[in-house]
Each structure stands twice: as structure tokens, then as C-alpha cells.
Amino acid sequence: MASVSQPSQSAPFRRLIRQIEPSFYIAPSxxxxxxxxxxxxxxxxxxxxxxxxxRTFKQGxxxxxxxxxxxxxxxxxxxxxLRITFTFVILAILFEFILGMGLALLLNHDLKAKGLxxxxxxxxxxxxxxxxxxxxxLLFNYEFGILNYYLNQLGFASVExxxxxxxxxxxxxxxxxxxxxxxxxxxxxxxxxxxxxxPFEAARIDGANSVQTFLYLTLPLLRQTILVALLWRxxxxxxxxxxxxxLTAGGPARATETVSIYIYRYGFQSFNLxxxxxxxxxxIVIMLALAGVMARAIGRSETL
Amino acid sequence: xxxxxxxRYLSRLGIYMLLILAVILSLAPLVYLFLTSFKEPNLxxxxxxxxxxxxxxxxxxxxxxxxxxxxYFVNSLVVALSTTAIALSLGGLAxxxxxxxxxxxxxxxxxxxxxxxxxxxxxIIVPLYVLFNGLRLLxxxxxxxxxxxxxxxxxxxxxxxxxxxxxxxxxEEAAMIDGCTRLGALVRVSLPLVAPGLAATAIxxxxxxxxxxxYAVILTGREARTLPVTITSFMTNKAILWGRIAASGSMxxxxxxxxxxxxxxxxxxxxxxxxxx
Numbered sequence: 001m002a003s004v005s006q007p008s009q010s011a012p013f014r015r016l017i018r019q020i021e022p023s024f025y026i027a028p029s030x031x032x033x034x035x036x037x038x039x040x041x042x043x044x045x046x047x048x049x050x051x052x053x054x055r056t057f058k059q060g061x062x063x064x065x066x067x068x069x070x071x072x073x074x075x076x077x078x079x080x081x082l083r084i085t086f087t088f089v090i091l092a093i094l095f096e097f098i099l100g101m102g103l104a105l106l107l108n109h110d111l112k113a114k115g116l117x118x119x120x121x122x123x124x125x126x127x128x129x130x131x132x133x134x135x136x137x138l139l140f141n142y143e144f145g146i147l148n149y150y151l152n153q154l155g156f157a158s159v160e161x162x163x164x165x166x167x168x169x170x171x172x173x174x175x176x177x178x179x180x181x182x183x184x185x186x187x188x189x190x191x192x193x194x195x196x197x198x199p200f201e202a203a204r205i206d207g208a209n210s211v212q213t214f215l216y217l218t219l220p221l222l223r224q225t226i227l228v229a230l231l232w233r234x235x236x237x238x239x240x241x242x243x244x245x246x247l248t249a250g251g252p253a254r255a256t257e258t259v260s261i262y263i264y265r266y267g268f269q270s271f272n273l274x275x276x277x278x279x280x281x282x283x284i285v286i287m288l289a290l291a292g293v294m295a296r297a298i299g300r301s302e303t304l
Numbered sequence: 305x306x307x308x309x310x311x312r313y314l315s316r317l318g319i320y321m322l323l324i325l326a327v328i329l330s331l332a333p334l335v336y337l338f339l340t341s342f343k344e345p346n347l348x349x350x351x352x353x354x355x356x357x358x359x360x361x362x363x364x365x366x367x368x369x370x371x372x373x374x375x376y377f378v379n380s381l382v383v384a385l386s387t388t389a390i391a392l393s394l395g396g397l398a399x400x401x402x403x404x405x406x407x408x409x410x411x412x413x414x415x416x417x418x419x420x421x422x423x424x425x426x427x428i429i430v431p432l433y434v435l436f437n438g439l440r441l442l443x444x445x446x447x448x449x450x451x452x453x454x455x456x457x458x459x460x461x462x463x464x465x466x467x468x469x470x471x472x473x474x475x476e477e478a479a480m481i482d483g484c485t486r487l488g489a490l491v492r493v494s495l496p497l498v499a500p501g502l503a504a505t506a507i508x509x510x511x512x513x514x515x516x517x518x519y520a521v522i523l524t525g526r527e528a529r530t531l532p533v534t535i536t537s538f539m540t541n542k543a544i545l546w547g548r549i550a551a552s553g554s555m556x557x558x559x560x561x562x563x564x565x566x567x568x569x570x571x572x573x574x575x576x577x578x579x580x581x
Contacts, residue, residue: 019407021405022405023401025397025405026397026398029394029395029398030398032394032457033420033454033458036450037420037454041423044427044430044431047434106319106322106323109319115568115569117323117327119564120327121326121330122568123330123334123565126564127557128515128531129517130535131556132333134549135336138336141349144349144351149351149353186572239424239425241425242518260425260426263427267429268433268522277430283427284423287422287423287424291422
């Protein structure tokens with residue numbers, strides 16, 4: 001009785017509509033993304049096999065085959081920038097997870113003013129990287145910075161935060177830890193709060209102490225959250241540019257020259273865009289390979 | 305007091321102390337920057353550091369002199385707002401599509417939208433620079449809006465899928481039975497329900513654009529420059545003008561931080577979403 005008939009539309013026509021309906025919603029963003037991403041990426045792949053320098057591009061952009069890649073792989077500076085980037089990625093993420101887990105465990109108690117504490121801790125994460133870099137540069141100043149002043153007051157010697165090749169990378173790591181530990185903590189806290197309660201009650205009844213509970217229960221149950229947070233931090237640290245650029249600009253003696261800074265130097269200081277494109281592609285391949293490994297680990301942890 | 309309760313009390317005290325330490329460490333550099341912005345330039349590097357001084361607005365006056373800063377402030381605002389609006393409409397629509405329809409290839413399509421977020425910006429800037437140069441778009445707001453869409457559309461898409469998933473499909477079906485079209489049901493029923501999610505996504509997208517530096521420093525010059533680039537212009541060849549850096553830095557930070565504090569309930573929800581997804 002209540003059947004709604006639409007005589008003007010035949011059944012196959014309606015099925016067709018139903019099949020293409022999703023694309024009405026999804027197509028616009030994908031078309032835009034393809035235009036603004038695939039096109040540039042294709043272009044830079046093309047560029048990476050050509051010579052484009054500021055001096056010569058008016059005369060044409062000659063095909064040079066693999067020359068840019070050969071040059072790249074035989075450049076010790078490139079390898080050193082990779083090593084520096086990975087050192088930074090591993091150490092920064094390690095400290096952020098240790099401290100972030102600590103913070104998350106602290107915040108997981110039933111506390112007064114929890115919201116207030118959480119929002120204060122989150123502030124560094126919202127800050128403009130440029131301001132962060134410059135503020136820390138001010139704090140790190142060797143002669144007049146307040147860090148060295150208070151270190152001296154406590155009886156320690158001044159530290160060459162940014163001017164010593166041995167220390168500079170650690171300073172960059174310190175700033176990144178200050179900047180993003182709260183992000184890790186927040187993600188881990190969200191994970192902790194979504195854990196089921198029964199296993200923990202069972203562990204308490206069985207007499208497990210808190211270290212055992214943490215190692216054998218909390219950590220494995222948090223596996224997926226940890227992996228997702230790890231993936232985000234990996235993506236974010238691997239590309240680091242702003243803070244390094246403003247703290248040290250890659251110096252001293254290239255001790256903090258990450259891959260992004262390396263590409264920037266070749267692309268926008270010597271304007272060797274073919275070479276910079278080749279380096280970019282190597283960077284993309286490494287990033288996607290790492291992300292692929294992580295994504296598979298996340299996928300596997302879902303089925304556990 | 306029994307020993308057990310004393311222990312409990314002490315451990316709570318310890319927790320609060322550690323958290324207060326974390327808060328102090330998080331805020332101290334920002335407070336220091338803020339204080340520096342009100343110091344006479346010759347006090348910036350006075351030793352021992354002065355914490356109590358007669359505040360001056362001199363740095364702010366110097367930054368604002370000439371009217372350039374206001375112009376770049378407008379640039380920052382226009383770029384961030386337009387990018388957020390475009391990304392939210394496109395990404396939100398796509399998220400709705402992924403959340404409401406099951407179709408072949410949906411999973412892979414959804415996964416492929418993550419790839420743009422993994423690409424390091426420096427790798428996209430090189431070709432974008434050449435392309436914008438050819439299109440005469442260098443040093444325009446459009447160059448920045450287009451580049452920022454590369455990361456804000458995927459962000460909006462992924463965040464909004466989760467928020468749409470939270471809205472029961474039955475509500476829309478009920479509206480459709482009552483005679484709404486699907487689009488009508490989306491606008492009248494679902495959109496109001498995902499408004500908090502939309503707000504969280506918008507705030508995050510805005511923050512990313514507002515804070516962005518690498519694209520801005522390469523793709524813009526005198527005209528379309530944004531605030532983060534403007535701050536670095538106070539590092540001249542001769543000297544680093546710390547007073548002006550602190551003043552302009554505070555002007556960039558304070559509005560967003562204040563806003564982030566007010567809207568933190570939404571922000572936290574949006575940020576922690578990714579963790580449990």
C-alpha cells in the first residue's frame with residue numbers, strides 16, 4: 001500500500017544511479033588531490049632525469065638520464081644527511097615515547113584540574129615552528145642565554161648548544177621533544193582510556209605488581225595505539241625542516257643537515273632543481289617504504 | 305593516618321608534583337618569549353636575566369610601524385581561512401561518501417588519501433615552485449592555498465570519516481523516508497550532529513596553515529608573505545632583532561593559543577580520535 005513507485009525511472013537506471021552515487025561525494029576531493037599532487041609529482045620525476053639549473057634553464061632543459069641520481073648517491077653529504085636524519089628520528093621518537101608514556105600514565109589517574117593541566121601541556125604543540133625555533137635559539141645563546149646562565153649558577157660549565165657539532169643535534173632533539181611529547185602523551189592517554197578493565201582486575205586478583213601489569217598487560221594491549229602514534233611521529237620527524245632551519249640552518253659544519261635541509265640547499269640556494277628532484281624522489285621512496293612497513297604492522301596488530 | 309593511606313597520599317602528591325613540573329617546562333619558554341617582547345631591547349641579553357622590569361611597548365610599535373605587519377597578518381588569515389573552508393567542504397563530502405557507502409575499491413581509495421600526508425613538503429615544493437613560476441602564481445595567496453590543500457584535504461577526509469561513522473545511519477534513513485533526499489538528509493540531519501567534529505577538524509586545519517613555514521618562505525615574496533615568514537625577516541644580516549622577533553612571535557602565538565585553550569575540548573577529541581581508530 002505504501003510502496004512508492006517512481007514510474008519515470010526503470011530498475012537498471014536506478015541501479016546505475018546507486019552505483020555512481022558515491023563518486024558524487026568522493027570525486028571532488030580526489031580530482032583536486034590528483035591535480036595538485038600527481039601532476040607536480042610526475043613533473044618532478046621528469047625533472048629528476050633532466051638538468052635544470054638557474055644558469056642553463058633558459059637554453060633548454062636537457063635529458064641527462066641517471067646523472068642526477070648518480071651524483072646524489074656518490075655525494076658523501078647526502079649519505080651524511082640521511083644518517084643525521086635517522087639519528088634524529090630514532091632518538092627524538094625514543095625520548096618522546098618514554099616521556100609521553102610517563103605523562104600519559106600520570107594523566108590516567110583521577111585528578112583534579114586534569115583538563116587544565118592537559119591543555120597547558122598541549123600548548124607547545126600548537127605553536128608556530130618558526131617561533132619555537134627562534135625562542136629556543138634565544139634560550140640556547142652561548143654567552144647570554146638563560147640556559148647557560150642558570151647552568152653556571154648551579155655550578156656547571158656553559159654548553160655550546162648550537163655551536164658545537166657534537167651538541168647541536170642533541171639540542172634539536174631537545175626542542176623536538178619539548179614540542180611534541182604532549183602529542184604522544186595525548187594519543188597514548190586516549191589509548192589507555194579505551195582499554196578494557198577486566199584484564200586489569202584479573203591481574204590484580206592474581207597478585208601482579210604494577211611493573212608486571214604495565215609490561216605484560218598495558219603495553220601489549222596498547223600495541224596498536226603505540227604503532228599509530230609511532231607512524232605519525234615518523235612521518236613528522238623524517239621531514240623536519242623549520243626548527244632546524246631556524247636553530248642552526250643545518251650547521252655547524254653540517255652537523256644538523258637533515259635531508260630536507262640538504263634538498264633545500266640544492267633546490268633553493270644553488271637552484272639545481274633536477275638534482276633536488278632526484279633527492280626528493282629518494283626521500284619519498286624511503287618515507288613510503290617505512291610507512292608501508294608500519295602500516296602492515298598496524299594492520300597485523302588489528303587482527304591480534 | 306594508616307600507613308596505607310599515607311602512601312596513597314604521598315603517591316598522589318608525587319603525581320601532582322611531576323605534572324606541575326611538566327606544565328612549567330611546557331610553558332617556561334613561551335613565558336620567556338612573551339616577557340622578552342615587553343623588554344627594552346638592551347635588556348634582552350642582560351645578565352643576570354631580569355624577570356621584573358618596566359614593560360614597554362616599543363617592540364610592538366616597531367613591528368607594527370609601516371603597516372606591513374597588518375598586511376601579512378591579513379594574508380595569513382585569508383590563506384588559512386580559505387584553505388580550511390575548501391578542505392572541509394571537499395574532504396567532508398568525501399568522508400561522508402566513505403562513511404555511508406560500501407563499494408569496491410573503497411578501502412584502497414581511502415588508504416591512498418593517506419599518501420599525501422606522508423610526503424615530506426620539501427619534495428612537493430620543488431615541482432610546485434617551477435609550476436607556479438610558469439603559471440605566474442608565485443607570490444600570490446593562491447599559490448599557498450593550493451599547496452596547503454595538499455595536506456588539509458587528506459586531514460579533513462580522515463578526521464571526518466570517524467565523526468560521520470559516529471552518526472547512526474538510521475537517522476538519515478528516517479529523514480529520507482519522510483521525504484528528504486540524501487543530500488537533504490546530510491545537510492539537515494547529519495551535519496548538525498557532526499558539528500563538533502567539523503569544528504575540531506577546522507581548528508586543526510587552520511592551525512596547520514597558520515603555522516606553516518616552508519611553503520610560505522619559498523613560494524611567496526613581498527606580496528603574499530605570511531606571518532611566520534615575516535617573523536624571520538627580523539633576522540637581518542647585521543643583527544637578530546630579538547625584541548621584534550619576540551613581539552611579532554607573541555602576536556602570532558597568543559591569538560591561536562588563546563583560541564586553542566578555549567576550544568581544547570574539541571581539539572583533544574579530534575587529536576585523540578586518530579589513536580583509537
